[in-house]
Amino acid sequence: MTAPTQQKLKVHGPVVVTANRLRDGAVVYRAALGGWTTDLEASAIVHSAEDAKKLLAAASEEGLDAVGPYVAPVDTAGGRVMPGNLREQIRVAGPTFDLPGTAIR
Amino acid sequence: MYVYDNFDRTLLAERVSEFRDQVGRRLSGALTEDEFKPLRLMNGVYLQLHAYMLRVAIPYGTLSSAQLRTLAHIARRYDRGYGHFTTRQNMQFNWIKLSDLPDVMADLAETGLHGMQTSGNCVRNVTTDQWAAVAPDEVEDPRIYAEILRQHCTMHPEFTFLPRKFKIAVTAAKHDRAAIRVHDIGLRMHKNGAGEVGFEVVVGGGLGRTPFVAKTVKPFLHKRDLLSYIEAILRVYNQYGRRDNIYKARIKILVHELGAEKFASEVETEWQSIKDGPLAIGPELIADVASHFKYPTYERLANEPIELQRARSIKPQFGRWFRNSVSPHKQPGYSIVTLSLKPEGAPPGDATAEQMDAIADLADRYSFGEIRVGHEQNLVLPHVPQRDLPALWEALDAIGVATPNVGLVTDIIACPGLDYCSLANTRSIPVAQELTRRFKSLDAQHSIGRLHVNISGCINACGHHHVGHIGILGVEKNGEEFYQITLGGRADEQAELGALMGPAVPYNEVADVIEDVVAAYVELRERPEELFVDTVKRLGVEPFKDRVYAAR
Numbered sequence: 049m050t051a052p053t054q055q056k057l058k059v060h061g062p063v064v065v066t067a068n069r070l071r072d073g074a075v076v077y078r079a080a081l082g083g084w085t086t087d088l089e090a091s092a093i094v095h096s097a098e099d100a101k102k103l104l105a106a107a108s109e110e111g112l113d114a115v116g117p118y119v120a121p122v123d124t125a126g127g128r129v130m131p132g133n134l135r136e137q138i139r140v141a142g143p144t145f146d147l148p149g150t151a152i153r
Numbered sequence: 154m155y156v157y158d159n160f161d162r163t164l165l166a167e168r169v170s171e172f173r174d175q176v177g178r179r180l181s182g183a184l185t186e187d188e189f190k191p192l193r194l195m196n197g198v199y200l201q202l203h204a205y206m207l208r209v210a211i212p213y214g215t216l217s218s219a220q221l222r223t224l225a226h227i228a229r230r231y232d233r234g235y236g237h238f239t240t241r242q243n244m245q246f247n248w249i250k251l252s253d254l255p256d257v258m259a260d261l262a263e264t265g266l267h268g269m270q271t272s273g274n275c276v277r278n279v280t281t282d283q284w285a286a287v288a289p290d291e292v293e294d295p296r297i298y299a300e301i302l303r304q305h306c307t308m309h310p311e312f313t314f315l316p317r318k319f320k321i322a323v324t325a326a327k328h329d330r331a332a333i334r335v336h337d338i339g340l341r342m343h344k345n346g347a348g349e350v351g352f353e354v355v356v357g358g359g360l361g362r363t364p365f366v367a368k369t370v371k372p373f374l375h376k377r378d379l380l381s382y383i384e385a386i387l388r389v390y391n392q393y394g395r396r397d398n399i400y401k402a403r404i405k406i407l408v409h410e411l412g413a414e415k416f417a418s419e420v421e422t423e424w425q426s427i428k429d430g431p432l433a434i435g436p437e438l439i440a441d442v443a444s445h446f447k448y449p450t451y452e453r454l455a456n457e458p459i460e461l462q463r464a465r466s467i468k469p470q471f472g473r474w475f476r477n478s479v480s481p482h483k484q485p486g487y488s489i490v491t492l493s494l495k496p497e498g499a500p501p502g503d504a505t506a507e508q509m510d511a512i513a514d515l516a517d518r519y520s521f522g523e524i525r526v527g528h529e530q531n532l533v534l535p536h537v538p539q540r541d542l543p544a545l546w547e548a549l550d551a552i553g554v555a556t557p558n559v560g561l562v563t564d565i566i567a568c569p570g571l572d573y574c575s576l577a578n579t580r581s582i583p584v585a586q587e588l589t590r591r592f593k594s595l596d597a598q599h600s601i602g603r604l605h606v607n608i609s610g611c612i613n614a615c616g617h618h619h620v621g622h623i624g625i626l627g628v629e630k631n632g633e634e635f636y637q638i639t640l641g642g643r644a645d646e647q648a649e650l651g652a653l654m655g656p657a658v659p660y661n662e663v664a665d666v667i668e669d670v671v672a673a674y675v676e677l678r679e680r681p682e683e684l685f686v687d688t689v690k691r692l693g694v695e696p697f698k699d700r701v702y703a704a705r
Binding site: 072112 | 179180182186200201203204205233234235249250251252499500503504505506507571572573582583632634
């Protein structure tokens with residue numbers, strides 16, 4: 049049971065706040081301009097635990113649009129905003145195999 | 154099949170209406186997530202990585218063709234065209250929208266399906282042998298008692314907020330296909346010295362981070378005492394079970410800490426105070442519940458009809474499938490057919506809407522409209538006339554569910570893992586897929602013999618890795634996926650937990666290591682008939698460890 053929402057907040061690089069959209073569960077990110085976006089590139093990026101907590105607190109106040117917000121790492125090294133670990137890669141891109149009915153029939 | 158009456162239908166309709174109201178209030182903001190979460194969980198609705206996940210109960214793994222078509226309809230209309238059969242005989246949909254869920258529940262209820270008690274700290278779906286009522290080695294249909302338990306525990310106020318979830322499994326056969334010894338309560342129906350049928354009651358089994366094999370607390374329990382004794386167990390658990398620590402809250406921890414003898418004595422004391430009360434089951438109640446089960450009217454047929462003999466002699470592929478996937482039935486002239494949901498390269502236990510519809514049609518044509526779900530994540534057509542087996546095989550093969558690998562190394566149990574699950578640390582399904590490619594040769598698989606590989610993507614053990622002949626457990630190390638390998642576990646009547654073989658290996662090496670383990674077994678077994686699990690029992694894990702790690 050190591051879901052990010054159950055882990056102690058540690059920030060060692062760029063992070064965003066992510067959640068699932070209430071009505072359909074889609075992956076969303078706290079946007080730089082407030083509110084939520086499905087576009088990781090448009091997310092608000094912070095670099096300290098203090099700023100991450102502020103972002104999380106602001107996000108948590110808007111519980112009607114998104115569920116279960118937590119802080120997730122991102123990788124900005126290549127000039128683009130990319131997911132910072134495998135879990136977040138999978139949340140962005142979906143399962144790492146062809147879904148039934150697509151490749152296998 | 155158990156046929157619902159008006160009471161059942163009304164209860165489901167009321168629950169759908171209630172849930173529609175709850176979802177509406179959540180979407181409008183009248184309910185917070187903290188308020189809504191326990192309500193959705195009571196209906197089997199989780200929030201996973203990508204979307205909501207709905208778990209639909211399939212009581213004791215029995216489905217009608219109409220119900221399977223309903224599941225296909227849900228997959229097609231509200232999900233992404235497929236569903237996942239789980240190790241607890243349920244079905245999960247991975248891409249459901251909250252806003253659609255009231256309609257999904259209403260559509261499910263049309264054929265008596267629902268998600269009630271598939272989540273939360275309550276008594277979950279009571280599971281049983283997927284061969285119930287057709288297995289030749291069975292003393293009685295265990296589903297009647299699973300149904301009595303289901304009715305008693307559904308929405309039971311005393312059991313709605315237990316310390317933790319609670320799983321019951323029942324079997325009535327000599328060979329345990331229901332894994333009862335790794336359940337909170339396992340019930341084994343058998344005959345006592347006087348020829349009466351009753352239950353051996355085992356308690357405190359379970360997997361997860363602290364695995365235990367259940368202990369016997371009552372060698373023989375009369376049928377009349379089933380509900381009162383189960384109630385007594387649950388009361389003792391409710392009273393003494395830990396609520397302060399989620400990792401110590403399951404009944405297995407209580408049984409372990411008290412000791413089986415002391416636990417049994419506490420249950421006995423509680424039971425004596427209630428056993429002759431209203432929970433005593435009379436034969437009329439058993440007869441009433443049994444009367445709701447619709448049994449097939451079998452034809453009088455002979456075993457080994459000419460159609461079967463001819464197909465076996467001229468179609469080697471059919472012959473291989475027959476030997477692997479077709480099992481003896483208690484009724485002469487009929488067979489039990491297992492449909493493998495583990496073709497090469499596919500996620501274990503998944504079925505597309507098209508496959509579900511086709512299987513429903515085949516069940517109508519060849520199996521009295523009935524389908525079973527096994528905890529190994531395969532399906533079963535339980536009543537197939539032997540004369541129809543050749544035609545059925547061709548139809549099953551055409552939809553990809555006739556791979557003759559049942560019980561073999563590629564018949565892998567796997568949890569959804571990190572590709573779907575919010576609790577997982579590592580992926581399970583791609584590991585299983587790679588193993589099915591490595592061992593794709595059917596000749597090799599049959600030469601290896603019975604070998605169960607179980608994969609879990611985290612310590613919660615939904616893939617039952619502890620009781621796999623080969624168990625694979627994913628663990629995260631510094632952000633990388635590693636996998637621990639255990640050997641020698643089994644979930645049957647000789648249930649045992651596997652022993653750790655050695656250090657965890659990285660994702661890219663898992664399939665290589667499993668190939669090496671299997672090669673070591675082939676080298677070490679005394680004769681081809683010695684099963685993998687028996688070789689491990691005889692030799693321990695050391696010879697495997699030596700061979701596998703020597704090259705690394």
